[in-house]
Amino acid sequence: MTTVPDPVVGPIVRNRLLAITDQMRLALQSVSGSPTVTEASDFFTGLYLADGSFATMGYQVTFEAPPVGALIRHLLAQRRPLHPGDRIIGNDPFVGALHQNDLQMCAPLFVDGELIAWAGVMAHETDMGGMDFASWSPRATEIWQEGLRIPAVTLVDAGTLRTDVLDMVLAATRLPAQVGLDVRAFIATLNVAAERMAALCHRYGTPVVQTVMTRMVEASESAMRARLRELPDGTVRVHDYLEHDGHANRLFTVDLVATKQDDRLVLDFSGSSPQAAGFVNCTRAGLAGGVAGALIPTLGWDLAWNDGLLRPVTVTAPDRLICTALPPAPVGSATVETVWVVSNVVAAALNRLLAAAPGLQYRAQAVCSGTMATFNLGGRNQYGERFGLHLMDPLAGGFGAFCDRDGTDAAGPLNTPCPSIADVEVNEQVSPLFYGYRRMAPDSGGPGRRRGGRGAEIALTLAVPEAAALIMTHGAQVPNATGLSGGLPGGTVRQQWGHGIAADAPAATGAFDPARLTRLADLGPKPGSMPMTDRDVFAVRWQGGGGIGDPLDRDPGDVVRDVISGAVTPGQAAEVYGVVVCDGQADGAATVARRRALRAARLGVPVGEVPEDPGPAFPEAAPPGLAKDDRWLSLGDRLRLVHGRDGWRVVTTGGALLCRGHTRWRTGATLRAMQLPEASGATLHRDLTVTASCCPATGALLGVDVHLAGTQPAHDLDLDLSPGGIADHLATKTAPAMHAHVNVIEEP
Numbered sequence: 001m002t003t004v005p006d007p008v009v010g011p012i013v014r015n016r017l018l019a020i021t022d023q024m025r026l027a028l029q030s031v032s033g034s035p036t037v038t039e040a041s042d043f044f045t046g047l048y049l050a051d052g053s054f055a056t057m058g059y060q061v062t063f064e065a066p067p068v069g070a071l072i073r074h075l076l077a078q079r080r081p082l083h084p085g086d087r088i089i090g091n092d093p094f095v096g097a098l099h100q101n102d103l104q105m106c107a108p109l110f111v112d113g114e115l116i117a118w119a120g121v122m123a124h125e126t127d128m129g130g131m132d133f134a135s136w137s138p139r140a141t142e143i144w145q146e147g148l149r150i151p152a153v154t155l156v157d158a159g160t161l162r163t164d165v166l167d168m169v170l171a172a173t174r175l176p177a178q179v180g181l182d183v184r185a186f187i188a189t190l191n192v193a194a195e196r197m198a199a200l201c202h203r204y205g206t207p208v209v210q211t212v213m214t215r216m217v218e219a220s221e222s223a224m225r226a227r228l229r230e231l232p233d234g235t236v237r238v239h240d241y242l243e244h245d246g247h248a249n250r251l252f253t254v255d256l257v258a259t260k261q262d263d264r265l266v267l268d269f270s271g272s273s274p275q276a277a278g279f280v281n282c283t284r285a286g287l288a289g290g291v292a293g294a295l296i297p298t299l300g301w302d303l304a305w306n307d308g309l310l311r312p313v314t315v316t317a318p319d320r321l322i323c324t325a326l327p328p329a330p331v332g333s334a335t336v337e338t339v340w341v342v343s344n345v346v347a348a349a350l351n352r353l354l355a356a357a358p359g360l361q362y363r364a365q366a367v368c369s370g371t372m373a374t375f376n377l378g379g380r381n382q383y384g385e386r387f388g389l390h391l392m393d394p395l396a397g398g399f400g401a402f403c404d405r406d407g408t409d410a411a412g413p414l415n416t417p418c419p420s421i422a423d424v425e426v427n428e429q430v431s432p433l434f435y436g437y438r439r440m441a442p443d444s445g446g447p448g449r450r451r452g453g454r455g456a457e458i459a460l461t462l463a464v465p466e467a468a469a470l471i472m473t474h475g476a477q478v479p480n481a482t483g484l485s486g487g488l489p490g491g492t493v494r495q496q497w498g499h500g501i502a503a504d505a506p507a508a509t510g511a512f513d514p515a516r517l518t519r520l521a522d523l524g525p526k527p528g529s530m531p532m533t534d535r536d537v538f539a540v541r542w543q544g545g546g547g548i549g550d551p552l553d554r555d556p557g558d559v560v561r562d563v564i565s566g567a568v569t570p571g572q573a574a575e576v577y578g579v580v581v582c583d584g585q586a587d588g589a590a591t592v593a594r595r596r597a598l599r600a601a602r603l604g605v606p607v608g609e610v611p612e613d614p615g616p617a618f619p620e621a622a623p624p625g626l627a628k629d630d631r632w633l634s635l636g637d638r639l640r641l642v643h644g645r646d647g648w649r650v651v652t653t654g655g656a657l658l659c660r661g662h663t664r665w666r667t668g669a670t671l672r673a674m675q676l677p678e679a680s681g682a683t684l685h686r687d688l689t690v691t692a693s694c695c696p697a698t699g700a701l702l703g704v705d706v707h708l709a710g711t712q713p714a715h716d717l718d719l720d721l722s723p724g725g726i727a728d729h730l731a732t733k734t735a736p737a738m739h740a741h742v743n744v745i746e747e748p
Contacts, residue, residue: 003207013204013212020196021045021056027192028121031185034178035430036124039422040392043123045189047197047213048072048106050115053307055213059417062296062305063098063289063339068120069307070096070285071104074152084110085159087190089169089183091128092151093143093283094327099334100128100147101135103182105155107190111201116210119193121186124335125179126376126388129172134376134390134470135332138246138528140279142328148172156187174378175388220300220308225263227299228312231357232726234663234719235259236349239271239707240341240370240482242474243685244525245278246333251478251687252276252322253708254341258349261720267291267346269317269324280474281325282334282342290323290342291315293415298350301363336372337474343415344370344480347400351484352717355403356635361619362404364636366452366487366546368414369397370480371473373493373542377532379467381432389431393438395419398445398453398490398544400481403619407453407545409440409567432463441491441541442569443679447576448487448547449554449616449637454567455490457541462534469532471495475543476525477685479676479706485636486701487547488576491680494541495527496520544680549637550701551577552595553616556586572679599699602692603670613698617653624655635717638700639665641726648721654698664715669693669702671713 005013024045029038036042044064046057052072057065074095075088089105091097097104106120128135130147140146148169155165166183170176201209236258243251255271275281282290292310300309317324322338325331344367355364375391396419399411412419424435436459446452474480479489498520520539532538559579562568573579578595580587600607614621619634623642626632630644638653641663650658650665658668674692676684684690684706691713693703705713719726 003211005204005208005212009204009208010212013200013209014216016200017047017056017213017216020193020200021047021058023196024119024121024189024193025058025060028123028185028189031181031188032123033181034123034126035422035426036126036390036392037182037185039420039426040395041418041420042392043121044068045121046119047193048118048120049213049217050117052076052118053217055216055306057305062415062417063293063335064102064122066288066292066310067096067098067102067285068104068106068122070288071152072106072118072120075106082108082115083158085156086154087156087187088152089155090150090152092149093285093331093334095151096285098282098286098289098339099331100130100149101125102335103128103186105186105190107194109194109197111198111206114206116201116206117197117213119190119197121189123182124390125173125182126390127174127378128179129174130332132470132529133174133378133388133468136279136374136376136470136472137332138279138472138526140246140330140332141277143330144328146279146330146332155183174386178388216304217306217308220304220306221311223303224299224309225312228260228263228265230360231260231353232719233261234717236352237714237716237718238345238348238352239714240344240348240480241478241685241688242280242337242341243477244474245276245280246472246526246528247278249525249685250276251685252280254323254338254345256345256349260353264312264314266314266316269315269321272317272321272323275320275322275325275329279330279332280334280337281322281329281331282338283331284324286331286334286339287315287317287323287342290339291346293339294343294346295350297414297417298347333374333472336374340370340372341474341480347414348482355484356633356641356717356719358633361634362402364403364484364548366400366407366446366448366484366548367481368400368407368545369412369455369490369543370482371475371493371543372413373473373475373495373540374470375538375540376470377431377433377467380464382464387431389427389433391427393421393456393458394542395421396456397542398455398481400545401446401448401450401452401487401548403450403548406451407445409445409454410456411453428463432467433460434463435460436537440566441544442566443572443677444491444541444544445567446481446483446488446490446544446547447551447572447677448483449549449551450487450547451554451562451567452481452483452487452490452545452547455542455544457539459537459539461537462532464534466531466533468529469538470529471523471538472526472528474525477683478688481543481546482706483546483704484548486550486638486703488551488676488704489546489706490544491541492683493543495523496539497523498537499535549616552598552700553637555616556591560584560586569679572677575679576677602672602694602699602701603696604672610699611697613700614653621653623651623653635663635665636702638695638702641719652695652697652700652702654695654700656695656697662721663717663719666693666703666713666715668696670696674704
């Protein structure tokens with residue numbers, strides 16, 4: 001039988017493989033009884049080559065494709081005997097999982113006695129044992145306190161369920177009914193994959209199916225390498241932070257040096273903090289997942305999502321960092337802490353390259369909701385039954401702004417392409433909760449020429465006398481959703497607690513009074529486990545997305561519409577956007593004066609010394625003072641890289657020369673300490689500061705950096721201007737062939 005599919009059969013098999021992956025999703029959600037799976041889609045399904053490379057994946061959580069592959073490779077390295085009908089379960093973070101709550105299962109797929117592929121599934125379980133409910137314990141000092149670890153155990157042996165193994169797993173969890181149903185859903189999911197793959201191979205031939213799977217991966221690798229060649233060569237340096245490891249409010253850094261050359265990308269995390277004493281660490285499986293979570297959607301938006309997208313990428317970091325922790329380090333909150341921050345820095349680095357790539361600048365995006373604030377609730381419901389809830393509402397954070405449009409409100413994180421949260425009524429039905437409100441939070445989107453999407457906010461209480469709550473986050477004192485090209489970060493998480501209900505008017509009566517929530521007290525980032533009663537109120541506001549461009553460049557009409565819709569308050573409009581709103585419209589003269597005064601304040605000079613600003617600077621806008629033979633390209637909203645007879649220089653659209661011979665443009669910018677807008681709720685950890693980099697001629701914002709106090713902002717973009725780098729790339733192009741964003745200045 002031929003191994004080379006013809007032009008008709010190849011696409012049919014490819015589409016059938018994608019359909020099988022979606023049928024796996026349907027099977028999982030049909031059998032599972034967990035709202036985390038059925039409502040929030042916090043899971044992964046995919047098909048793998050025989051060597052553990054993933055060939056297909058769903059669009060649920062991009063973190064989770066590499067970890068299941070790590071479990072498969074662990075089995076292959078063990079040379080364990082495998083049989084048709086085997087189903088192997090695991091959740092060990094030092095084997096392949098992100099943390100113990102992420103239960104994994106894989107199946108070797110046999111056709112006519114030959115191992116031809118694998119199927120994998122993974123989902124978050126609300127509780128897998130440990131010292132605290134939900135298996136997330138801020139008090140943990142070692143991984144053995146965080147729940148059952150399953151390295152790689154055969155749960156179904158040649159088609160026969162091992163009830164002894166299942167009983168062992170369920171004995172460790174506080175929610176055996178929920179976990180047990182999910183385990184059976186996993187088995188059903190893998191059974192669907194096995195049956196459909198066997199039928200596909202019998203129809204078209206196993207060699208053809210394997211060849212198509214291999215070619216899918218190879219095609220994505222080739223397409224990713226082509227995309228990398230569209231990006232400029234050079235080095236990007238970015239970092240992000242998370243506060244509080246559960247023991248003390250220490251600040252931890254995830255540091256990334258990304259080096260792009262030709263069709264290869266090296267991501268070096270060596271400068272990150274040492275592993276923490278508390279539960280915020282992640283293992284190498286988490287590091288790989290965090291990289292995939294950002295890289296796949298950022299650079300592969302129109303490509304087939306599989307292992308080929310990751311093959312041009314090398315990830316380097318020594319052991320025992322916060323992102324490469326070794327036993328016995330606790331890693332219980334890895335997914336919502338360090339793994340998430342890894343995705344933040346990868347997204348930030350790649351988007352800086354996209355912003356400097358002719359033809360791809362429209363894809364440049366600020367960082368999306370930079371954290372997943374966690375609220376778990378457990379106890380007895382009104383019927384005396386044990387319940388457990390992992391609230392997925394925090395997926396309603398704001399999406400980062402794009403170069404050409406605002407971020408979407410409540411669109412969620414980048415690493416979850418199809419975010420879903422349950423209706424309020426569904427959550428109130430399955431758990432004894434009562435919502436006071438769930439709504440968009442004003443001023444939470446990062447200000448900019450393009451505004452970041454708003455995050456949502458909720459207030460809730462209990463519909464039963466008492467339960468145990470677990471509350472934790474990072475990003476309460478770190479604005480993780482950073483902006484781009486002078487855009488500001490989105491607002492930080494704000495967690496509050498108080499008594500909003502009278503003792504004689506429990507929540508079940510509907511006497512919840514949101515107006516009284518002003519008296520709530522801030523909880524900080526990691527209050528941990530605490531009792532909750534039906535007269536307590538928990539209120540939380542999630543991060544918005546980062547903005548792009550100077551807020552003073554935003555169209556006043558857009559700001560007025562934001563005020564009318566409630567996205568921006570009038571105070572924020574005046575103080576941050578410089579727009580004076582009167583009677584539902586912008587006061588033109590007052591707005592011009594206000595914006596000029598704000599730019600003068602950035603430079604620390606009288607208003608009269610600031611020249612008229614050239615106005616909003618899109619990538620098409622040329623800088624002033626160009627010579628006839630100068631060529632230029634955009635590095636962002638107001639930065640232009642110019643090549644002329646005297647070499648390379650970076651200038652602003654306001655006419656200021658920032659540097660020559662390199663792209664470390666902050667050397668010539670005006671740097672000023674900056675306060676984040678109070679209305680956005682942004683607060684800062686004591687070890688952090690914010691610096692604004694401004695055009696020395698006009699005061700326009702060029703960059704906003706959150707960095708360690710006592711240090712200078714990093715030079716984030718260092719392009720290769722040597723022969724063989726971007727210089728040769730531009731010099732070989734003729735004027736008609738150049739993209740519209742790479743310009744040749746001609747005399748009239």
